[in-house]
Amino acid sequence: MRDEQQENRRELSHSSARGHRPFHHSGRRFRGGPGGHGAHLIAGEKPKDFKGTLKRLLRYLRPRKVQLIITFFAAVFSTVFSIIGPKVMGMAITEIFEGIYESYRGLPGGGVDFSAVGQILIWLAGLYIFSSIFSFVQQFVMAGVAQKTVYDLREDVNKKLEKLPLKYFDSHAHGDTLSRVTNDIDLIGTTLQQSITQFITAFVTITGIVIMMLVISPVLTLIAILTLPVSMYVIRPILKRSQKYFADQQRTLGKLNGHIEEMYTGHKVVKAFGHEKKAIAEFNEVNEELYEAGRKAQFISGIIMPVMVFIGNLGYVLIAVAGGIFVTKRMITIGDIQAFITYTKQFSHPVSQTANIANIIQATIAAAERVFELLDEEEEVKESKGATLERAKGAVSFRHVDFGYGDGLLIKDMNIEVEPGQTVAIVGPTGAGKTTLINLLMRFYELKGGAIFIDGVDTRQIPRSELRRNFGMVLQDTWLFNGTIRENIAYGKKDATDEEIYRAARLACADHFIRTLPDGYDTVLNEDASNISQGQKQLLTIARAILADPPMMILDEATSSVDTRTEAAIQKGMARLMKGRTSFVIAHRLSTIIDADLILVMNDGAIIEQGTHRELLDKNGFYAELYYSQFTGKNVG
Numbered sequence: 001m002r003d004e005q006q007e008n009r010r011e012l013s014h015s016s017a018r019g020h021r022p023f024h025h026s027g028r029r030f031r032g033g034p035g036g037h038g039a040h041l042i043a044g045e046k047p048k049d050f051k052g053t054l055k056r057l058l059r060y061l062r063p064r065k066v067q068l069i070i071t072f073f074a075a076v077f078s079t080v081f082s083i084i085g086p087k088v089m090g091m092a093i094t095e096i097f098e099g100i101y102e103s104y105r106g107l108p109g110g111g112v113d114f115s116a117v118g119q120i121l122i123w124l125a126g127l128y129i130f131s132s133i134f135s136f137v138q139q140f141v142m143a144g145v146a147q148k149t150v151y152d153l154r155e156d157v158n159k160k161l162e163k164l165p166l167k168y169f170d171s172h173a174h175g176d177t178l179s180r181v182t183n184d185i186d187l188i189g190t191t192l193q194q195s196i197t198q199f200i201t202a203f204v205t206i207t208g209i210v211i212m213m214l215v216i217s218p219v220l221t222l223i224a225i226l227t228l229p230v231s232m233y234v235i236r237p238i239l240k241r242s243q244k245y246f247a248d249q250q251r252t253l254g255k256l257n258g259h260i261e262e263m264y265t266g267h268k269v270v271k272a273f274g275h276e277k278k279a280i281a282e283f284n285e286v287n288e289e290l291y292e293a294g295r296k297a298q299f300i301s302g303i304i305m306p307v308m309v310f311i312g313n314l315g316y317v318l319i320a321v322a323g324g325i326f327v328t329k330r331m332i333t334i335g336d337i338q339a340f341i342t343y344t345k346q347f348s349h350p351v352s353q354t355a356n357i358a359n360i361i362q363a364t365i366a367a368a369e370r371v372f373e374l375l376d377e378e379e380e381v382k383e384s385k386g387a388t389l390e391r392a393k394g395a396v397s398f399r400h401v402d403f404g405y406g407d408g409l410l411i412k413d414m415n416i417e418v419e420p421g422q423t424v425a426i427v428g429p430t431g432a433g434k435t436t437l438i439n440l441l442m443r444f445y446e447l448k449g450g451a452i453f454i455d456g457v458d459t460r461q462i463p464r465s466e467l468r469r470n471f472g473m474v475l476q477d478t479w480l481f482n483g484t485i486r487e488n489i490a491y492g493k494k495d496a497t498d499e500e501i502y503r504a505a506r507l508a509c510a511d512h513f514i515r516t517l518p519d520g521y522d523t524v525l526n527e528d529a530s531n532i533s534q535g536q537k538q539l540l541t542i543a544r545a546i547l548a549d550p551p552m553m554i555l556d557e558a559t560s561s562v563d564t565r566t567e568a569a570i571q572k573g574m575a576r577l578m579k580g581r582t583s584f585v586i587a588h589r590l591s592t593i594i595d596a597d598l599i600l601v602m603n604d605g606a607i608i609e610q611g612t613h614r615e616l617l618d619k620n621g622f623y624a625e626l627y628y629s630q631f632t633g634k635n636v637g
Contacts, residue, residue, distance in 0.1 A: 050362075053369045057188070060149045071142045075200040078134035081127045083208035086342040087216075088127060092120040094335030138197050146193035153185050156375060163379040166444040167405070180374050184367035191364040199357045202350035209343045209350075216336045216343075217326065220319055224344045227315035228351065231308050238304055245297035252290040259286055312348060319344060380464075381446050387461040392470045392551045394420035394582030395455050396441070402449030403440055409448065410436060410605040418598065423583045425593035427626065428602035434586045436605070438554055441584070443467055472550035476557035478537040485514055486521040488540055492548035500547060507576060508543035510536070542574075553583040567592075590627045599623065 061068060095117050157180070169177070213221040263270060263279050270279055323337040398416035402409055410433055418424050426434045439445050440452060443459050452459045459467055472492075480488050489504060490496045501521070505511040513536055517523040525531060532540075545553070555574070571592065587593045594613045601609035601616065601623045609616055609623050616623040 048369060050365055053365050053372060056372055057365070057368045060152055061145070061192075064145045064148065067141050067145045071138050071145065071197065072200060074134045074138035074141065075197050076204050078131045078138060079201050079204040080208060081131035081134065083205065083212060083343075085124060085127050085131070086339040086346075087212055087336075088120060088124045089342075090333070090335030090337075090339030092117050092124065092335070093338050094333040095120065097334050142197050143193055146189050149192055150185055150189035153188065153371060154181070157181055157185070157371065160375050160377070160379075164377055165380045165446070166439065168377055170405075177374070180370050184370050187364055187367045188371070191360055195357045195360050195364070198353060199361075202354045202357065205346070205350040206354070209347050213340060213343050213347075216340050217323075217332055220322060220326075220340055223318050223322060224315055224340075224347065227311055228348075231311045234307055234311065235304050238300060238307070242297060242300040242304070245293055245300055248293035249290065249297045252286060252293050256283075256286045256290055259283060308348070312344075316341065316344065381460075383463050387457045389454060389457060389462045389466045389470060392582075393455050394418075394422075394552050395453075396552075396582060397453040397456075398440075398450070399453065400450035401440065401447055401452065403436065403445065403447055405445075411440075412606065414450070414607060416600065416607070416610075418582060420582055421580050422597040423578055423585060423593075423595070425585045425587055425596035425599045426602060427587055427590060427593065427599060427623065429626075432602040433605040434602055435556070437600075437602070438556070438584060438586065442471060442473075442554075470550055471552050471554055472545040472548045473554045474542050474545045474556070478534070478541045480525050480537055480540060482524075482526060484519075484522050484524055485517075485540060488525065489521075489543045489547055492544035492546075496547055501543075504543045504547035507546050508539050510539035510543045513539070551581055553578055553581055554586075555583065556586040557588060590623075590630060601626075 095113060099113055161177075161181075210221070210225075213224060259279075259282060263283070270276060319341060320337075323332065323340065326332040327334050327337060396416070396418040398414050401411060401414040403411040414437075416424075426437060428434055436445075440447060441459075443452075443464055447460075454462070454467070454470070481491075486498075486501055489501050492504075493500070498521075502511060505514055505521075514521055514523070517532075523531075575595075585593055585596065593599060596613065598610060599613060599616055600607050601621075603622065609619065609621055611619070617627065
């Protein structure tokens with residue numbers, strides 16, 4: 001919990017030192033597994049409120065009614081021209097066949113009328129050209145509609161994320177939030193761009209083909225349509241069995257992914273305890289399960305297409321036999337038979353496509369529902385612009401503060417008075433409320449009672465951006481982005497000069513190690529800054545905070561990742577940095593806060609002791625016990 005709180009504090013502070021490595025999206029979907037944060041959305045996942053979510057999604061399309069109408073008619077014309085094609089082709093075949101037949105019989109005027117055939121083929125070419133043009137128009141317009149809609153969704157989500165309180169990020173996995181912002185919105189965009197036009201095309205194709213088939217021969221149409229329920233009746237039991245095996249395949253795949261993730265992330269531990277054989281045995285067992293489930297799933301699903309093709313071919317045979325009889329009786333032309341068989345082959349594709357699109361739409365609405373759930377989250381309390389705080393003097397006062405993360409109270413009636421320029425150390429065991437106190441000071445959480453004042457002004461009357469601009473934060477965990485060392489330090493201040501950057505680095509004791517690097521301040525840090533040590537990362541984040549030059553500082557175990565000698569040097573730099581500034585220092589190593597002006601000892605959300613180091617040792621209370629417990633058999637102080 002504390003790590004998640006820190007990460008979100010870091011995102012909101014201009015001079016913060018961030019901790020967690022950013023997520024990198026390398027695939028279209030996140031797959032959840034043991035140890036993972038991802039939310040895996042699978043096709044067929046059903047939404048809770050289909051109609052409500054669909055109506056809400058359609059509201060994003062409302063401003064683009066004209067483009068949607070153009071797309072609809074373009075899809076209709078493209079499909080209609082395409083459907084008419086086989087009928088026209090049949091006319092050309094009939095013309096050729098009758099010409100050859102008349103010539104063979106020696107009838108007057110016999111022979112192929114190539115002029116008529118040429119005109120038919122020109123019409124056919126024109127139909128397909130116009131079909132292609134309208135298809136291009138529908139894809140082009142719909143691509144714009146989809147991307148603009150996704151753009152609006154991303155804008156709304158981005159604005160929403162800026163308004164969400166820290167408690168949202170504390171209670172939701174970062175991977176899940178990222179999945180909503182990327183994967184779910186991407187799925188919506190893909191569906192809008194492809195599935196909607198495909199659905200229109202499939203619907204018009206089915207309608208048009210049925211009409212054309214009925215025009216050619218109602219009897220043959222009845223034979224063709226009867227093959228559909230037969231196909232569904234035959235493949236239904238196969239589908240049920242394949243769903244079971246596919247579910248087993250997904251389950252064992254997730255199990256295997258989780259095992260591999262655990263073994264590779266804990267590779268050193270596995271090696272250290274000699275568990276290689278056990279890990280390999282577990283892998284082989286799960287892998288064998290996956291093989292069996294996958295083999296059965298693929299085999300059963302592989303039967304479906306041959307069965308459908310077989311039934312379809314039986315239908316073609318019946319149509320060919322019946323059509324041949326009709327041709328001999330002059331009830332139908334041979335060209336119409338050719339066109340009818342073409343329509344029959346085309347008929348099954350839009351039917352299966354429609355079923356697939358219906359499945360995709362289910363998943364898309366489920367994705368939209370997840371996005372709208374994010375948009376409906378409770379926002380931060382609206383800001384009051386009743387006061388300004390350009391540069392605080394640093395007087396901080398907690399007056400009768402009550403706070404709790406849930407219904408109960410963690411902090412009750414807290415009262416603290418801090419004078420400008422004082423260094424305040426906050427100590428106590430894990431879970432005592434030290435980080436919570438800082439969260440309240442930065443207004444990451446809203447109070448349940450009482451008030452916090454800075455320079456006599458209630459923080460609730462100060463815009464959050466102004467309040468947080470007056471604080472610099474250096475946290476235990478570090479965050480550096482992919483860029484040069486110079487850029488990472490300059491992150492603390494806009495338009496910082498090189499001399500200001502060098503000075504901040506010298507104060508943080510980072511200048512020496514930076515200049516020993518091959519490219520000095522122009523050394524490029526990789527994505528997770530693994531090309532420098534953890535201690536060096538901490539020095540850079542300290543330099544960043546120094547460069548920001550805020551009137552108040554928050555230091556959360558800022559020297560925990562450096563060696564003793566570097567820590568001593570940083571303490572001197574920090575002493576210079578904190579001079580004349582109000583500073584709040586969270587410390588576990590109590591030897592680092594001996595010189596603090598005020599030490600607050602917290603336990604169970606309450607301040608149980610406060611005073612200077614000497615005063616607290618003389619009390620021989622909780623602080624003294626904490627302090628002496630850090631030394632083995634030595635009574636220091």
